[in-house]
Amino acid sequence: MSVDLSGAHWFKSSRSGGKEDCLEAAFLPGDMVGIRDSKNPTGPALIFDAADWDAFIASI
Template structure:
């Protein structure tokens, strides 16, 4: 999948602490969603289709992706 990330506006969660391990997200004009490591802004980024992103965030909210205790 080829995507132009040059104009992406990356952001972190407002709950993110300075210096902590975070990811940044960008909603792209193409409808895709980009994800990258906040400590490596020039490194690789993952790109997800809108439906994939929706399924991922729904899984996070529902606890589906929590690790077993």
């Protein structure tokens, strides 16, 4: 799956405390969600569709 992340608005949880070892998330067009390592913002991102994101959240 190829998703253009150039315009994504990445954010961290308000509970992260601003530390660098966090995940960042972005809500993407087409009901997709991206997750990336905040220490490597130009690195790879995991992309979930809505159903997979819901299952991921439910499992954690």
